[in-house]
Amino acid sequence: MNVKTEGTKLIIERTFSVSQERLFKAFTTSSELEAWWGPKGWKTTNKRFEFETGGYWHYCMKCEDKSQGDFYGMESWGLAKFKEIQAPERFLYEDMFSDEEGNVNTDLPGMDIEVLFVPTEGGTKLITTTFFDSAESLERLSEMGMVEGTASQMDRLEEYLK
Template structure:
């Protein structure tokens, strides 16, 4: 995994030994997402997935100690096997946007874009994340979290890698 946090957005690149169509499905189907999305060690429950522009992915995350948080994607752009653009936020059980339970300075919405490319059955994804409609304080806080987010996405992408390996066997 490589990352570039020099800019105002978080950029993470990761390679997977899997065909692009399988990696894209892992990002776009509830049956796949529930097995790898989210922080390492958390159990994901999918409440709903409507994978289309202006559709959503609504899910809960349960920590090993029993704590529960809700999250939501609102899809903006989808190019099959090429790109997914979405806004990510914390939510309540009904899907309403809420502040992160652990900080009032995390932006309400994060704009994410993941691109997919394949060479010799190796799929490379590049994730770009930045705050959406954030205050200066939220932007600054977000930038200060790059190292933590790189570690978090590293764990999430480790789970994706393991899941893809299981799917290929």
């Protein structure tokens, strides 16, 4: 996994040995997303999933791994709004922290995330670009473990696709 920052953008790249269509489907089908989304030891449940422009994805990640100490039993709710979809090449969504009811947590920064699926020799390169409103927001979420969580999540996706 390659990670870099450019100003207020966090760019993560990883190549998977599956077709563009297969990788796109893993991100855009509710049951598939639930099977791998989130860091290792966490289970994701989609409360709402409408993969269409203007549609919402409301989900909960819950830590089910007792070895993760204080994180065990913790729930993390998210709300996303799909802004643009060009299947199977890319989609763009706004990602926000929320509560169980879907109310946005304004104490934590929201972000726009573009997900690109680029065909390569023998697979597909996934490129996610997260756009933050400020360098401080990027730094705050980085300190909360966003990159490490994404790395763990990409490992889970790799295992799921096998």
